[in-house]
Amino acid sequence: MQNPAQKNVAQKTQAPLTDYLLRLGDSALVLGQRHAQLCGKAPALEEELALMNVGLDLFGQARNWLGYAAELMNDNVDADHLAFRRDAQDFRNLLITEQPNGDFADIMGRQFLFDAWHVHLLDGLTHSSDPRIAEVAAKSLKEATYHLRRSSEWVIRLGDGTEESHTRMQRALDNLWQFTGELLQVDEIDQAMIETGIAPDPEAIAARWKATVEEVLEEATLERPSYDAWMYTGGKVGHHTEHLGFLLAEMQYLPRAYPDATAW
């Protein structure tokens, strides 16, 4: 029979891990859906292909994270159920991922600030004490690295471009900045992950994120807002901006309207 003390430990570590996986999976899913909304609306064919492919990578990553979370929940749910049958308050994505598409500067600014964090986090997660997380992270890291390469090029091209593109890129950065505090925020769930060696040292991630952001913004001739600026938080515990509900309403409509469908 299982030692009761051990069982308690298992229960204690399982819930934060599930939450942590939802944070990873929901962030990828929601940002991927923002890309999907651009289908047929990108400014050029090449950019349309790129946006859709980046979105597709994010959906694939979301499926891997949410699939793992669903197994831990052991509640007869799967990744699709988590994606399509939960309401906004159950989502644990970062607030920056749900911000609206706006203009191309908003889209690439959001992607860049996220990518610059994502690559360093995934890189750290490849050393996770949880082998399944390490495996998914190693796969995702290659994709995220390529995403960062593209989003930084765009931030530089727009920032160091015409007066109009520079103005818009700076405005996008100023608007999005208030959601970046959450990327570096460490709460009790993160703390539990760090203590068990599942998640990497947050200070190293923060230092790397800042270094990447500073390097690219400098080359883009953009002014970096202050790290001490007031920041929105809450996405990681289910307190979202008003934008997420609308995104989910569109994304979840079909499976919710036809809950008995077995084939699409």
Place this chain on the structure above:
Amino acid sequence: MRPPGNPPSDGPIDDWPSSDLIGSDRRGLPPAGEKGDIDAVLAVLEQVPDPEVPVVSVVELGIVRDIDWVDGRLAVNVTPTYSGCPATEVIEQHIHEALVAAGYSDPLIQRRLSPAWTTDWLTEAGREKLRAYGIAPPVGSASKRSLTGQSDPVVPCPLCGSNATERVSEFGSTACKALYRCRDCLEPFDYFKCL
């Protein structure tokens, strides 16, 4: 000019990334002839084309990672090219169908993520077929430098062979390709990028 988005070489994040972007056990399939049974299975799988690039087989693409027998049941391990590759399920289904048609009852098709797929696993024959089909095969070996754009390779045009080519977009018709253009024959073409 140093390409953007990469950590400065003398900066605090000099060691980024700390992990190998290109992880490979270099093990793959057992050598041909070692097991007659495996050769027979391989022969079947060599007839299963990639649905997006039908000139190469799943074996040539390097996504068949392992062939084994589990309790008398044939088990084939397949790895996806990209996390979100929409062809993954279709490929697994096609492999299943081909094996059943060849007389293997109830084969087990397993998905394996680690080590992550790399274009280094594309076979020589596969690369040649890609080129003949009009898709430039990956140039050189996959590395951190090729992924972050620190070393963009010269990609010869698969149509006229010219080295005067330029990248139009980081992504082409599928996630695994980038869009290029030849400045000599003026034709656009897909490049199977290093991953």
